[in-house]
Amino acid sequence: VDKKLRQSIEGRMRAAGMRVTPQRFAVLEYLAGTHEHPTAEQIGVAVNSRFPTASRASVYNVLHALRDAGMVHEIYLDDAVARYDANLAPHHHFICRACGLLDDVEWQIAPNPPSAIGGGRVVDSYEVILRGLCADCGRAASSAGPG
Ligand SMILES: [Zn+2]
Ligand SMILES: [Zn+2]
8 A cells, every 4th residue: 555545545534533453454555555345245255355254244344434434435325235435525426237337427527506496495415326337338229230
């Protein structure tokens, strides 16, 4: 781990009032370095390659602690499996309907939430999920041709 990244991750945890543990560090470091919005399962596999002692339950505990401290976002899509995102800057998401890729989309494409949705409901968070085909799947679909 490069020293700067280590310090920034540890600093973020301390600022959030969290005790820094090797497992928390490993999970957050992994999330900070990927744009793939992995599931807890995938995070467990990745972290386990470095921390063979990390049980599935402890990976969940770490993820929930990071979520509750506001250090990662938990995202639920159609399959209702939580995905995790350490990108805390406002952004939207694109999901590929063919391969399930979940990618970040810059905030500027839809920066303004609707101001009033009626019915006495109050909006306190806003995010757009766009669906379609990623570049790879779009290429595959067009080269397959009709029929
Ligand atoms: Zn795709
Ligand atoms: Zn994201």
